[in-house]
Amino acid sequence: MAMFEIKNRGDGVLAVSGRLDASQAEMAEKRMNAIQESVRVDLGGLDYISSAGIGVFVKTQLRLQAAGHALKLVNLHPRVRAIFHFAGLEQLFGIE
Amino acid sequence: MDSRNGELHPAADGGAEAERLFARHFDALEGIFEFVSEFFVANGIEASNAFDVQVIIEELFTNLVKYSKGATHDIAIRLKRRGEHLEIRLVDVDVEAFDMTRIPEVDTAKRIAEKKIGGLGLHLVRKMADDISYEYVDRQSRITILKRLQS
Numbered sequence: 001m002a003m004f005e006i007k008n009r010g011d012g013v014l015a016v017s018g019r020l021d022a023s024q025a026e027m028a029e030k031r032m033n034a035i036q037e038s039v040r041v042d043l044g045g046l047d048y049i050s051s052a053g054i055g056v057f058v059k060t061q062l063r064l065q066a067a068g069h070a071l072k073l074v075n076l077h078p079r080v081r082a083i084f085h086f087a088g089l090e091q092l093f094g095i096e
Numbered sequence: 097m098d099s100r101n102g103e104l105h106p107a108a109d110g111g112a113e114a115e116r117l118f119a120r121h122f123d124a125l126e127g128i129f130e131f132v133s134e135f136f137v138a139n140g141i142e143a144s145n146a147f148d149v150q151v152i153i154e155e156l157f158t159n160l161v162k163y164s165k166g167a168t169h170d171i172a173i174r175l176k177r178r179g180e181h182l183e184i185r186l187v188d189v190d191v192e193a194f195d196m197t198r199i200p201e202v203d204t205a206k207r208i209a210e211k212k213i214g215g216l217g218l219h220l221v222r223k224m225a226d227d228i229s230y231e232y233v234d235r236q237s238r239i240t241i242l243k244r245l246q247s
Binding site for chain 1 (some may be wrong): 099120123125126129147148151154155158204205208213215216217219220223224
């Protein structure tokens with residue numbers, strides 16, 4: 001199973017890959033805690049997300065927004081995008 | 097087909113069925129996802145259905161792990177093909193009743209506005225499943241989901 005990873009692509013964009021399920025959420029949150037400013041996050045490599053993973057993104061976004069920053073999520077796999085849609089979170093993350 | 101050790105055999109009504117026990121820990125998720133994939137391959141179910149089925153099972157399984165206080169037994173997951181639907185059943189034994197079908201719908205936008213994050217898992221299951229039912233018999237919780245399969 002592909003482990004969840006976040007990498008700095010080198011062009012100011014973070015690239016997320018793998019699967020973000022409940023077993024990966026704690027590790028993912030630790031990685032996301034390193035994000036301190038606004039950044040685009042490319043989710044093209046994210047194959048799977050559940051509510052646990054959504055929670056990590058939401059916590060990060062609320063933290064950043066409180067400091068005047070924000071994540072912008074781009075390039076979502078259709079099924080991943082559907083999860084954000086079912087959760088009513090497209091507006092929170094600027095998903096177009 | 098049915099079996100308690102994960103192998104597939106024909107069930108009495110002719111539908112393919114498999115059941116396996118999983119330790120009540122989030123680390124069991126990888127094995128659960130593999131179980132789903134194996135069932136799909138064995139029964140010619142289009143792989144594009146796996147995402148939704150895995151999310152549904154993960155949300156229900158993790159809720160049982162988190163909220164069945166004092167529970168120690170493994171959780172049984174059964175998959176059964178019923179024509180164009182997949183029946184997913186989770187059975188948790190020697191537990192108190194917890195009927196998730198009675199939990200009110202979540203207003204996700206309101207929760208986010210209030211900086212609350214929980215309650216999303218059940219919300220996703222309701223959005224993705226075609227039918228959800230719950231039974232509690234002899235200290236066993238049985239959650240049954242029907243999910244229409246895309247071909």
